[in-house]
Amino acid sequence: MILLEETLAEIVPQDAESREKAKEHLEQLTMPHWALGRLMDLAVDLAGMTRSLRPSVERKMIVTMAGDHGVAAEGVSKFPQEVTPQMVCNFVNGGAGINALARQARADIVVVDMGVAADLSELAHAGKIFFRSIGPGTHNMAVEPAMTRAQAIRCLEAGIQVARELTFSADVFGTGDMGIANTTPSSAIVAVLSGLPVAAVTGRGTGIGGNQLKHKIAVIERAIQINRPNRNDALDVLATVGGFEIGGIAGLILGAAALKKPVVVDGFISTAGALIAHAIAPASADYMISAHRSKERGHRAALKILNKKPLIDLDLRLGEGTGAALAMNFVEAAARILTEVATFEEAMVSGASS
């Protein structure tokens, strides 16, 4: 708990003065006023996060957190649980969607075992993944709490530690997830923290049909009924209806915010993690960049709580950090606008009439 408390004490809002200076500079660039729109808003954010008019975003790091979910036993996903470790191997071998998109964005990927229900110690010993497993999957939240409160804290602290270790080789973080059935706890978190009905924030995940969706909604409703998560206590929400990788993502975000580094939040599962981080430390939202608008139903409600508008809207629903990787291009573009574009004076270009 000491690491968590230390970290929370270090999370402060973006720097207003750096934001103002960035804005003044951007208004002098050789283009009509604010003609690069939201990329310029993002550039102001980067300055406010990093306290610099030359924010470093060169070294991009996607952290893909993997974990399993006891609630998979309820038949809420189209895929069997064994796919979680299989996909971890796919990540390590470079064959997954996130690998292709991270290569495109020139981002590194670190895969973290936060609690996969399979023995990945060989990969861990070979240095191919980070091993921070809290246990072999959560308990079935439709029957009992997904994890203990102590485990929830350990998830967060593991994520914080990962951020602290990677900060020496990363200027900007991106979040990612892998865990069969993890849209189920994510919807539960969003339902509890938004106060919306479960049906309004629960979607088709990997592509389940209408009947299975109804069943999934019923399972989440049961989990909330049995566990009675306290919506004013994010640790309780994470413990009762969360997941190990979701807690890891929340911790990574808290860690990045404490380090004053931008963290690109992927899609629905990552945003559920971001909600936990935000509930624990509201100022952490100042360091979040929402990557993309997920096809998953509850994402909009989650973004509304965070007051975030995604950069990308391409009907993605894969997770893994794929949206975060794509959005890294925009983060880099925003930083380049701030640092590489000439002002009217520098380029001797005539200004606008007022």
Add this chain to the structure above:
Amino acid sequence: MILLEETLAEIVPQDAESREKAKEHLEQLTMPHWALGRLMDLAVDLAGMTRSLRPSVERKMIVTMAGDHGVAAEGVSKFPQEVTPQMVCNFVNGGAGINALARQARADIVVVDMGVAADLSELAHAGKIFFRSIGPGTHNMAVEPAMTRAQAIRCLEAGIQVARELTFSADVFGTGDMGIANTTPSSAIVAVLSGLPVAAVTGRGTGIGGNQLKHKIAVIERAIQINRPNRNDALDVLATVGGFEIGGIAGLILGAAALKKPVVVDGFISTAGALIAHAIAPASADYMISAHRSKERGHRAALKILNKKPLIDLDLRLGEGTGAALAMNFVEAAARILTEVATFEEAMVSGASS
């Protein structure tokens, strides 16, 4: 006219068989069905355009066409006409928005003088720009036709030639524009080809106020009234209310389509050029990728005619090819999804239940 006719004869639709094969392959990838959404649609398009399941998109080339407009004399822009050559110098010196964003996307930039109202021969002789000038700016379309029909054809053929020359070093093209006042002819083109009222497709360009916008609309209405462009004859539309750089963009698109190479169409001005290309050769639209949704008012109507949905929506309104450069990242991502992601069989990952 021979080059134009030859080129038009070479423009055929995307290849249906390559599209089908790409789709089959994408459905086997280790992810839920079509979980990368519109990037996968784009991957199918790339296969259909290039007739290949391994489409090359490594060498990216932004072609920024510059030209001046006689109608600038009517006071339709916030900036003086001298800014056009000043910005060409800014491009050459690497200090403009397009330079920063092209560097981010690892794209090359070629600047083409299609008809700037200044002597750029020094830059041309130094090999820093392509010189294809049709004249020192168009005539004032509010008074007379912007150019002759012969000049309109020369614009198109210049664009086609640029595509033919650059094809040896470009796998994918991107369009860009520079020309003070060029939202005015672009709105005129969209109004004529869509049949919509001028006021419905005319926006604030570089950021003019309400009164100047009313004046701009009146100027465009007058230009259409005086020149009576024939909406069933795109060459007549280009000649009467178009621009040299807009014609060059149209030609570049026709050239790319004939070469079976993707062309990423930037924002409003580029889309006006795309409308001309589409009206002359409807199948050329099969090779167009719409980069971004411009803030400029008439863009939506233009995209509707082309039946295109932009990849990016970030309130950009700069032109130069900036949206095209950003979107190149998505083109590359789509190609990588097609070529780098493992199938369920290859990665030994369990499939979904049906």
